[in-house]
Amino acid sequence: MVSAERAVSRVLAWGGVLGLAFMLIGGVGYAVRSPELGQAQSRLGQAHDHIAFPGAIRDGLRRWPVNPLAVETFGVFVLVLTPVAGLAVAVPCLWRTGDTRYAVIAAIVLAAVLLSFLLGAHAA
């Protein structure tokens, strides 16, 4: 049986790598399609087109060719969800190993984070 530590560790590692892979693929795609953007820093980190969250990510990924900025923002979204996925995996792993007390604690933390997601989405 995989320990909770090892399972959470794997989710965090793969979530981080997957999120950054999407961000890199999107970034390269955007640089290829908008070569002037890669020339100088003038537009990086300044106000420019960005993908609104989350509706435009879905729309940008459904179109063909896909919008590279949507791919990049999806990568950011995957990265943001990675610690939450770690918590979600911790709950059943702790439960299976008989550590029900900490499975409940992990579920409480997960519920609180999801609540803050809802509050954040509402505030935005």
Added chain:
Amino acid sequence: MMAGPVFLASLLATGVAAGGVGAILGLGGGILLVPVLTLLFGVDLRYAMGASIISVIATSSGAAAAYLRSGLSNLRIGLFLAMATVLGAIIGATLVGVVPEHALELILGLVLGYSALLTLRQLHVEVPVPAPPDALAARFDLGGSYEDPRLGRAVEYRAGHVARGLAAMFGAGVLSGLLGIGSGALKVLAMDHFMRLPMKVSTATSNFMIGITASASATIYLGRGDIDPLLVAPVGVGVLAGAYLGTRLMEHLRNSTLRMLFLPVVLYLAASMVMRGLQISRPW
């Protein structure tokens, strides 16, 4: 103005440094990233802060993955304390505009300054003196052990003064929600000073916890459009690489060396917060 490839390489290098510092000290790297991006690269502050919150998650994902595997990060202590931090952050976020922020910043600065003094007093302590038995620690099994390659032996530890630690974590969460700061330094200090956990365990467990709280805040930044994916991509790659290198290095450092590295960061944060509280513009 830097040419594109040089600029991207500089962003990558900044990310590596931020990720390395964040992974070693349990802070997330925002402390380095925001001033460098705004002052050196001329990045708009809101995008710099957006990049910082993503860098905290990237650092946490990279570092906590390694620390959980090696046993330095204590999952159960992290989850137990995260209950207080996340609930505090939600309450803090709902109090924005109600509580005077500048007074809180001043208080936080003074608390950090006092913590810096405590850190100075136990600068050379390698393994903390065990805290007196604590009922909550016994009930929730808040302890563990890790192999210390530097000391060449296993170090066993048990948390003390858990109620105080929980209260400090709740406070860190409230301040995090109210002031929009990561509060990684407060988490490390609470585990190190109040709960008497070894410094390595404190910074490694903080790395696990800051990812959880940062992901809760990051949705707000995403929703507001404050995260520039074109800026975040090179920084994020650098941060993840830096976090990987930082975890390799940290396992071989002494607890006392970690404290020596941590002290100037806490002093910087304390000065920043006091100046923000007194509404004095910083020269840096």
